[in-house]
Amino acid sequence: MSFDFDTEVNKFGINSIKWEFIFDAQHNAVQGDHAHPRHGGERLLPMWVADMDFRCPPAVIDAIVERAKRGVFGYAMPTDSYYEAVINWFARRYGRSIQRNWIVMTPGVVPALNLMIQTYTQPGDKILIQRPVYHPFTFAIENNGREVVSNSLLLQDGRYQMDFDDLAAKAADPAVKMAILCSPHNPVSRVWTAEELTRFGEICLDNDVLVISDEIHCDLIYPGVQFTSFANISERFAQHSIVCTAPSKTFNIAGLKLSNIIIPDEARRAQFGKTLERTGIMGVNTFGVVATEAAYNLGEEWLTAVMAYVADNYHFMRDYLETHLPQLHLLPAEGTYLVWLDCRALDISPAERKKLIFEDAHLYLDEGEIFGPEGAGFERINLACPRWLLAEAMDRLKASINNL
Numbered sequence: 001m002s003f004d005f006d007t008e009v010n011k012f013g014i015n016s017i018k019w020e021f022i023f024d025a026q027h028n029a030v031q032g033d034h035a036h037p038r039h040g041g042e043r044l045l046p047m048w049v050a051d052m053d054f055r056c057p058p059a060v061i062d063a064i065v066e067r068a069k070r071g072v073f074g075y076a077m078p079t080d081s082y083y084e085a086v087i088n089w090f091a092r093r094y095g096r097s098i099q100r101n102w103i104v105m106t107p108g109v110v111p112a113l114n115l116m117i118q119t120y121t122q123p124g125d126k127i128l129i130q131r132p133v134y135h136p137f138t139f140a141i142e143n144n145g146r147e148v149v150s151n152s153l154l155l156q157d158g159r160y161q162m163d164f165d166d167l168a169a170k171a172a173d174p175a176v177k178m179a180i181l182c183s184p185h186n187p188v189s190r191v192w193t194a195e196e197l198t199r200f201g202e203i204c205l206d207n208d209v210l211v212i213s214d215e216i217h218c219d220l221i222y223p224g225v226q227f228t229s230f231a232n233i234s235e236r237f238a239q240h241s242i243v244c245t246a247p248s249k250t251f252n253i254a255g256l257k258l259s260n261i262i263i264p265d266e267a268r269r270a271q272f273g274k275t276l277e278r279t280g281i282m283g284v285n286t287f288g289v290v291a292t293e294a295a296y297n298l299g300e301e302w303l304t305a306v307m308a309y310v311a312d313n314y315h316f317m318r319d320y321l322e323t324h325l326p327q328l329h330l331l332p333a334e335g336t337y338l339v340w341l342d343c344r345a346l347d348i349s350p351a352e353r354k355k356l357i358f359e360d361a362h363l364y365l366d367e368g369e370i371f372g373p374e375g376a377g378f379e380r381i382n383l384a385c386p387r388w389l390l391a392e393a394m395d396r397l398k399a400s401i402n403n404l
Protein backbone atom coordinates (compact mmCIF):
# COMPACT_ATOMS: atom_id res chain seq x y z
CA MET A 1 0.00 0.00 0.00
CA SER A 2 1.26 3.51 -0.63
CA PHE A 3 0.57 6.43 1.68
CA ASP A 4 0.40 10.13 0.88
CA PHE A 5 2.59 12.20 3.18
CA ASP A 6 2.98 15.10 0.74
CA THR A 7 -0.51 16.60 0.58
CA GLU A 8 -1.31 19.20 3.21
CA VAL A 9 -4.13 18.10 5.54
CA ASN A 10 -6.48 20.91 6.64
CA LYS A 11 -5.61 21.53 10.32
CA PHE A 12 -8.05 24.34 10.96
CA GLY A 13 -11.18 23.93 13.07
CA ILE A 14 -9.85 20.73 14.68
CA ASN A 15 -8.45 22.18 17.95
CA SER A 16 -4.89 21.55 16.81
CA ILE A 17 -2.40 22.87 19.37
CA LYS A 18 0.35 22.80 16.75
CA TRP A 19 -1.50 24.63 14.00
CA GLU A 20 -4.16 26.78 15.66
CA PHE A 21 -2.35 28.09 18.74
CA ILE A 22 0.79 29.96 19.74
CA PHE A 23 2.16 30.01 23.28
CA ASP A 24 3.05 33.49 24.49
CA ALA A 25 5.88 34.43 26.85
CA GLN A 26 3.69 33.57 29.89
CA HIS A 27 2.95 30.16 28.31
CA ASN A 28 -0.68 31.03 27.61
CA ALA A 29 -2.14 29.40 24.50
CA VAL A 30 -3.34 32.06 22.08
CA GLN A 31 -5.65 30.91 19.29
CA GLY A 32 -5.08 32.32 15.81
CA ASP A 33 -5.02 31.58 12.10
CA HIS A 34 -1.36 32.61 11.71
CA ALA A 35 -0.50 29.26 10.04
CA HIS A 36 -3.41 29.23 7.60
CA PRO A 37 -2.45 28.85 3.92
CA ARG A 38 -4.44 32.00 3.15
CA HIS A 39 -1.44 33.98 4.47
CA GLY A 40 0.75 32.60 1.66
CA GLY A 41 4.48 33.20 2.14
CA GLU A 42 3.73 35.10 5.36
CA ARG A 43 2.03 32.15 7.03
CA LEU A 44 3.69 30.68 10.10
CA LEU A 45 5.10 27.17 9.61
CA PRO A 46 4.67 25.22 12.89
CA MET A 47 7.47 22.67 13.34
CA TRP A 48 7.48 22.44 17.10
CA VAL A 49 5.28 20.14 19.27
CA ALA A 50 5.68 16.39 18.64
CA ASP A 51 2.64 15.86 16.42
CA MET A 52 2.94 14.61 12.86
CA ASP A 53 1.33 16.58 10.03
CA PHE A 54 0.21 13.29 8.45
CA ARG A 55 -3.11 11.50 8.63
CA CYS A 56 -2.83 8.45 10.87
CA PRO A 57 -2.99 4.89 9.42
CA PRO A 58 -6.13 4.27 7.32
CA ALA A 59 -7.00 1.25 9.48
CA VAL A 60 -7.07 3.48 12.57
CA ILE A 61 -9.32 6.03 10.89
CA ASP A 62 -11.67 3.25 9.75
CA ALA A 63 -11.83 1.71 13.22
CA ILE A 64 -12.66 5.06 14.83
CA VAL A 65 -15.33 5.85 12.23
CA GLU A 66 -16.96 2.43 12.64
CA ARG A 67 -16.94 2.82 16.40
CA ALA A 68 -18.38 6.35 16.18
CA LYS A 69 -21.23 5.08 14.00
CA ARG A 70 -22.42 2.85 16.84
CA GLY A 71 -23.40 6.09 18.57
CA VAL A 72 -22.92 4.96 22.18
CA PHE A 73 -20.07 6.42 24.17
CA GLY A 74 -20.50 5.20 27.71
CA TYR A 75 -17.69 4.27 30.08
CA ALA A 76 -15.15 1.93 28.52
CA MET A 77 -12.72 -0.78 29.66
CA PRO A 78 -10.05 -2.52 27.58
CA THR A 79 -11.06 -6.02 26.45
CA ASP A 80 -8.92 -9.14 25.82
CA SER A 81 -8.27 -8.13 22.22
CA TYR A 82 -6.82 -4.81 23.39
CA TYR A 83 -4.28 -6.49 25.67
CA GLU A 84 -3.39 -9.01 22.96
CA ALA A 85 -2.67 -6.20 20.49
CA VAL A 86 -0.37 -4.41 22.94
CA ILE A 87 1.43 -7.57 24.09
CA ASN A 88 1.91 -8.83 20.52
CA TRP A 89 3.33 -5.49 19.33
CA PHE A 90 6.11 -5.47 21.90
CA ALA A 91 6.81 -9.19 21.53
CA ARG A 92 6.92 -9.06 17.74
CA ARG A 93 8.98 -5.90 17.38
CA TYR A 94 11.26 -5.93 20.43
CA GLY A 95 11.17 -9.47 21.79
CA ARG A 96 9.77 -8.22 25.09
CA SER A 97 7.35 -10.47 26.86
CA ILE A 98 4.87 -8.43 28.83
CA GLN A 99 2.29 -10.03 31.08
CA ARG A 100 -1.20 -8.68 30.83
CA ASN A 101 -1.49 -7.67 34.47
CA TRP A 102 1.69 -5.57 34.23
CA ILE A 103 -0.07 -3.10 31.93
CA VAL A 104 -1.51 -0.06 33.66
CA MET A 105 -3.33 2.40 31.46
CA THR A 106 -3.12 6.15 32.04
CA PRO A 107 -4.38 9.11 30.00
CA GLY A 108 -0.83 9.94 28.82
CA VAL A 109 2.78 9.46 29.78
CA VAL A 110 3.18 12.93 31.31
CA PRO A 111 0.30 12.34 33.76
CA ALA A 112 1.87 8.95 34.58
CA LEU A 113 5.25 10.56 35.29
CA ASN A 114 3.67 13.05 37.67
CA LEU A 115 1.73 10.28 39.43
CA MET A 116 4.80 8.04 39.70
CA ILE A 117 6.77 10.89 41.25
CA GLN A 118 3.97 11.26 43.82
CA THR A 119 3.85 7.50 44.38
CA TYR A 120 7.49 6.53 44.66
CA THR A 121 9.19 9.65 46.06
CA GLN A 122 8.64 12.13 48.88
CA PRO A 123 8.66 15.94 48.78
CA GLY A 124 12.27 17.10 48.93
CA ASP A 125 13.66 13.94 47.30
CA LYS A 126 15.93 14.33 44.29
CA ILE A 127 15.18 12.95 40.83
CA LEU A 128 17.78 12.50 38.16
CA ILE A 129 17.26 13.48 34.51
CA GLN A 130 19.65 13.96 31.59
CA ARG A 131 19.39 17.45 30.17
CA PRO A 132 18.89 18.71 27.57
CA VAL A 133 15.70 16.70 27.86
CA TYR A 134 11.94 16.87 27.26
CA HIS A 135 11.02 19.79 29.53
CA PRO A 136 7.89 18.27 31.18
CA PHE A 137 10.33 16.02 33.12
CA THR A 138 11.58 19.14 34.89
CA PHE A 139 8.06 20.50 35.36
CA ALA A 140 6.82 17.19 36.80
CA ILE A 141 9.66 17.07 39.32
CA GLU A 142 9.46 20.70 40.39
CA ASN A 143 5.65 20.96 40.42
CA ASN A 144 5.59 18.05 42.84
CA GLY A 145 8.11 19.68 45.18
CA ARG A 146 11.00 17.37 44.30
CA GLU A 147 14.45 18.51 43.20
CA VAL A 148 15.95 18.11 39.74
CA VAL A 149 19.45 16.65 39.54
CA SER A 150 20.80 16.81 36.00
CA ASN A 151 23.26 14.22 34.82
CA SER A 152 23.73 16.35 31.74
CA LEU A 153 24.57 14.74 28.42
CA LEU A 154 27.96 15.43 26.85
CA LEU A 155 28.35 16.42 23.22
CA GLN A 156 31.49 14.59 22.15
CA ASP A 157 32.72 14.38 18.56
CA GLY A 158 29.33 15.48 17.24
CA ARG A 159 27.28 12.88 19.16
CA TYR A 160 25.63 13.04 22.58
CA GLN A 161 26.90 10.63 25.24
CA MET A 162 25.96 9.85 28.82
CA ASP A 163 28.40 11.10 31.47
CA PHE A 164 28.79 7.94 33.56
CA ASP A 165 31.30 9.37 36.08
CA ASP A 166 28.91 12.20 36.86
CA LEU A 167 26.01 9.72 37.02
CA ALA A 168 27.87 7.53 39.53
CA ALA A 169 28.63 10.53 41.73
CA LYS A 170 25.07 11.87 41.64
CA ALA A 171 23.30 8.52 42.04
CA ALA A 172 25.36 7.88 45.19
CA ASP A 173 23.53 10.73 46.93
CA PRO A 174 20.93 8.91 49.12
CA ALA A 175 18.43 11.71 48.43
CA VAL A 176 18.31 10.66 44.74
CA LYS A 177 15.40 8.19 44.62
CA MET A 178 14.40 8.07 40.98
CA ALA A 179 15.88 8.53 37.51
CA ILE A 180 13.77 9.37 34.47
CA LEU A 181 15.42 8.05 31.35
CA CYS A 182 14.36 9.38 27.96
CA SER A 183 14.84 6.44 25.60
CA PRO A 184 15.00 7.27 22.70
CA HIS A 185 16.12 10.70 23.77
CA ASN A 186 14.06 13.77 22.95
CA PRO A 187 15.44 16.25 21.84
CA VAL A 188 18.91 14.97 20.89
CA SER A 189 17.63 11.97 18.88
CA ARG A 190 19.92 9.38 20.49
CA VAL A 191 18.80 5.75 20.63
CA TRP A 192 20.72 4.38 23.60
CA THR A 193 22.67 1.20 22.93
CA ALA A 194 22.35 -1.92 25.09
CA GLU A 195 25.80 -1.15 26.48
CA GLU A 196 24.86 2.41 27.46
CA LEU A 197 21.61 1.23 29.04
CA THR A 198 23.48 -1.45 30.96
CA ARG A 199 25.94 1.04 32.45
CA PHE A 200 23.14 3.51 33.24
CA GLY A 201 20.98 0.84 34.84
CA GLU A 202 23.74 -0.74 36.90
CA ILE A 203 24.71 2.59 38.40
CA CYS A 204 21.09 3.46 39.21
CA LEU A 205 20.07 0.07 40.58
CA ASP A 206 23.26 -0.37 42.63
CA ASN A 207 22.30 2.90 44.33
CA ASP A 208 18.62 1.97 44.83
CA VAL A 209 17.48 4.55 42.31
CA LEU A 210 14.22 3.52 40.64
CA VAL A 211 14.44 3.85 36.85
CA ILE A 212 11.45 5.17 34.94
CA SER A 213 12.19 4.60 31.27
CA ASP A 214 10.08 6.83 29.04
CA GLU A 215 10.04 4.84 25.79
CA ILE A 216 7.21 6.74 24.09
CA HIS A 217 9.40 7.26 20.98
CA CYS A 218 10.59 3.63 20.76
CA ASP A 219 8.86 2.88 17.46
CA LEU A 220 10.24 5.95 15.70
CA ILE A 221 13.66 4.64 14.80
CA TYR A 222 15.67 5.53 11.69
CA PRO A 223 16.45 2.72 9.25
CA GLY A 224 19.58 0.84 10.33
CA VAL A 225 19.32 1.81 14.02
CA GLN A 226 18.22 -0.68 16.66
CA PHE A 227 16.14 0.14 19.73
CA THR A 228 16.59 -1.78 22.98
CA SER A 229 14.12 -1.47 25.83
CA PHE A 230 15.66 -0.86 29.26
CA ALA A 231 13.61 -3.77 30.58
CA ASN A 232 15.09 -6.14 28.01
CA ILE A 233 18.62 -5.81 29.35
CA SER A 234 18.03 -8.28 32.19
CA GLU A 235 15.43 -9.64 34.58
CA ARG A 236 16.87 -7.41 37.29
CA PHE A 237 16.41 -4.33 35.10
CA ALA A 238 12.85 -5.35 34.23
CA GLN A 239 11.88 -5.84 37.88
CA HIS A 240 13.44 -2.59 39.08
CA SER A 241 12.12 -0.29 36.41
CA ILE A 242 8.89 1.01 34.97
CA VAL A 243 8.61 1.46 31.21
CA CYS A 244 6.27 4.06 29.76
CA THR A 245 4.87 3.25 26.32
CA ALA A 246 2.14 4.72 24.14
CA PRO A 247 0.85 4.47 20.59
CA SER A 248 0.43 8.25 20.50
CA LYS A 249 3.70 9.42 18.92
CA THR A 250 4.02 6.31 16.78
CA PHE A 251 0.66 6.65 15.05
CA ASN A 252 -0.09 10.36 15.53
CA ILE A 253 -2.98 9.85 17.93
CA ALA A 254 -1.80 11.92 20.93
CA GLY A 255 -5.20 13.63 21.18
CA LEU A 256 -6.75 10.26 22.09
CA LYS A 257 -4.89 10.36 25.41
CA LEU A 258 -3.83 6.84 26.14
CA SER A 259 -0.64 5.22 27.35
CA ASN A 260 0.40 1.83 28.69
CA ILE A 261 2.70 1.86 31.68
CA ILE A 262 4.48 -1.46 32.23
CA ILE A 263 5.03 -2.27 35.92
CA PRO A 264 6.24 -5.87 36.43
CA ASP A 265 6.78 -5.59 40.20
CA GLU A 266 3.55 -6.43 41.99
CA ALA A 267 4.06 -4.25 45.05
CA ARG A 268 4.96 -1.24 42.93
CA ARG A 269 1.94 -1.84 40.72
CA ALA A 270 -0.34 -1.93 43.76
CA GLN A 271 1.16 1.33 45.06
CA PHE A 272 0.57 3.00 41.71
CA GLY A 273 -2.97 1.60 41.63
CA LYS A 274 -3.65 3.35 44.95
CA THR A 275 -2.48 6.65 43.50
CA LEU A 276 -4.78 6.21 40.52
CA GLU A 277 -7.63 5.47 42.90
CA ARG A 278 -6.87 8.58 44.93
CA THR A 279 -6.92 10.74 41.83
CA GLY A 280 -10.07 9.14 40.44
CA ILE A 281 -8.35 8.04 37.25
CA MET A 282 -10.18 4.96 36.01
CA GLY A 283 -11.54 3.61 32.75
CA VAL A 284 -10.21 4.56 29.34
CA ASN A 285 -11.00 6.80 26.41
CA THR A 286 -13.31 4.88 24.06
CA PHE A 287 -11.57 6.05 20.91
CA GLY A 288 -8.14 5.59 22.47
CA VAL A 289 -8.61 1.84 22.94
CA VAL A 290 -10.18 1.37 19.51
CA ALA A 291 -7.39 3.31 17.79
CA THR A 292 -4.62 1.58 19.74
CA GLU A 293 -5.88 -1.88 18.92
CA ALA A 294 -6.20 -1.07 15.21
CA ALA A 295 -2.81 0.66 15.13
CA TYR A 296 -0.88 -2.15 16.83
CA ASN A 297 -2.63 -4.83 14.76
CA LEU A 298 -2.71 -3.12 11.37
CA GLY A 299 -0.45 -0.07 11.40
CA GLU A 300 3.04 -1.48 10.95
CA GLU A 301 3.31 -0.94 7.20
CA TRP A 302 2.25 2.69 7.63
CA LEU A 303 4.85 3.16 10.37
CA THR A 304 7.64 1.79 8.17
CA ALA A 305 6.56 4.17 5.39
CA VAL A 306 6.43 7.16 7.76
CA MET A 307 9.91 6.54 9.12
CA ALA A 308 11.30 6.14 5.59
CA TYR A 309 9.72 9.50 4.68
CA VAL A 310 11.06 11.18 7.83
CA ALA A 311 14.53 9.75 7.14
CA ASP A 312 14.39 11.21 3.62
CA ASN A 313 13.40 14.55 5.16
CA TYR A 314 16.42 14.31 7.43
CA HIS A 315 18.76 13.69 4.48
CA PHE A 316 17.13 16.50 2.53
CA MET A 317 17.69 18.91 5.43
CA ARG A 318 21.24 17.78 6.07
CA ASP A 319 22.19 18.21 2.39
CA TYR A 320 20.46 21.60 2.25
CA LEU A 321 22.33 22.88 5.29
CA GLU A 322 25.68 21.58 4.04
CA THR A 323 25.18 23.42 0.75
CA HIS A 324 23.48 26.63 1.85
CA LEU A 325 23.95 27.09 5.59
CA PRO A 326 27.19 25.33 6.59
CA GLN A 327 27.36 27.42 9.77
CA LEU A 328 24.40 25.37 11.16
CA HIS A 329 25.15 21.84 12.24
CA LEU A 330 22.49 19.12 12.26
CA LEU A 331 23.11 16.38 14.82
CA PRO A 332 22.86 12.74 13.66
CA ALA A 333 19.31 11.39 13.81
CA GLU A 334 18.79 7.95 15.37
CA GLY A 335 15.28 8.08 16.78
CA THR A 336 12.17 10.30 17.08
CA TYR A 337 11.09 12.59 14.24
CA LEU A 338 12.57 15.55 16.11
CA VAL A 339 16.01 16.79 15.10
CA TRP A 340 18.48 18.92 16.98
CA LEU A 341 20.11 21.82 15.19
CA ASP A 342 23.27 23.45 16.51
CA CYS A 343 22.96 27.20 15.81
CA ARG A 344 25.74 28.30 18.16
CA ALA A 345 27.99 29.42 15.32
CA LEU A 346 25.51 32.21 14.51
CA ASP A 347 26.80 33.79 17.71
CA ILE A 348 23.55 35.62 18.51
CA SER A 349 21.58 35.88 21.75
CA PRO A 350 18.49 33.69 22.39
CA ALA A 351 16.28 36.78 21.88
CA GLU A 352 17.96 37.53 18.54
CA ARG A 353 17.58 33.90 17.49
CA LYS A 354 13.90 33.95 18.41
CA LYS A 355 13.39 37.10 16.35
CA LEU A 356 15.25 35.57 13.40
CA ILE A 357 13.26 32.35 13.45
CA PHE A 358 9.80 33.44 14.57
CA GLU A 359 9.48 37.00 13.33
CA ASP A 360 11.71 37.05 10.26
CA ALA A 361 11.42 33.47 8.93
CA HIS A 362 7.91 32.85 10.35
CA LEU A 363 8.90 29.46 11.64
CA TYR A 364 7.64 28.09 14.95
CA LEU A 365 10.38 25.84 16.33
CA ASP A 366 11.30 24.87 19.89
CA GLU A 367 14.26 26.84 21.18
CA GLY A 368 16.88 24.62 22.80
CA GLU A 369 16.86 26.63 26.04
CA ILE A 370 13.48 25.14 27.04
CA PHE A 371 15.15 21.73 27.43
CA GLY A 372 17.52 23.10 30.07
CA PRO A 373 20.56 25.37 29.99
CA GLU A 374 22.47 22.60 28.16
CA GLY A 375 20.23 23.27 25.14
CA ALA A 376 21.37 26.89 24.74
CA GLY A 377 22.05 27.81 21.12
CA PHE A 378 20.14 24.84 19.66
CA GLU A 379 16.73 24.48 18.02
CA ARG A 380 14.51 21.40 17.94
CA ILE A 381 12.75 20.86 14.64
CA ASN A 382 9.89 18.47 13.90
CA LEU A 383 10.51 16.65 10.61
CA ALA A 384 7.16 14.81 10.46
CA CYS A 385 5.93 17.22 7.80
CA PRO A 386 5.52 17.22 4.02
CA ARG A 387 8.86 17.65 2.18
CA TRP A 388 7.70 20.84 0.47
CA LEU A 389 7.02 22.42 3.86
CA LEU A 390 10.50 21.50 5.06
CA ALA A 391 11.99 22.91 1.83
CA GLU A 392 10.10 26.17 2.33
CA ALA A 393 11.26 26.33 5.95
CA MET A 394 14.87 25.86 4.85
CA ASP A 395 14.58 28.60 2.21
CA ARG A 396 13.14 30.98 4.81
CA LEU A 397 15.88 30.15 7.29
CA LYS A 398 18.52 30.76 4.64
CA ALA A 399 17.00 34.11 3.61
CA SER A 400 16.74 35.29 7.23
CA ILE A 401 20.27 34.24 8.13
CA ASN A 402 21.68 35.85 5.00
CA ASN A 403 19.97 39.09 6.09
CA LEU A 404 21.66 39.11 9.48
Ligand SMILES: Cc1ncc(COP(=O)(O)O)c(C=O)c1O
Binds near residue numbers: 108186217259
Ligand atom coordinates in the same frame (compact mmCIF):
# COMPACT_ATOMS: atom_id res chain seq x y z
C1 LIG B 1 9.70 11.90 25.87
C2 LIG B 1 8.24 12.22 25.86
N1 LIG B 1 7.45 11.74 26.84
C3 LIG B 1 6.12 12.00 26.86
C4 LIG B 1 5.53 12.80 25.89
C5 LIG B 1 4.06 13.12 25.96
O1 LIG B 1 3.35 12.07 26.44
P1 LIG B 1 1.75 12.11 26.61
O2 LIG B 1 1.18 12.92 25.48
O3 LIG B 1 1.38 10.68 26.54
O4 LIG B 1 1.50 12.71 27.93
C6 LIG B 1 6.32 13.32 24.87
C7 LIG B 1 5.72 14.19 23.85
O5 LIG B 1 6.37 14.80 23.05
C8 LIG B 1 7.70 13.01 24.85
O6 LIG B 1 8.50 13.48 23.90
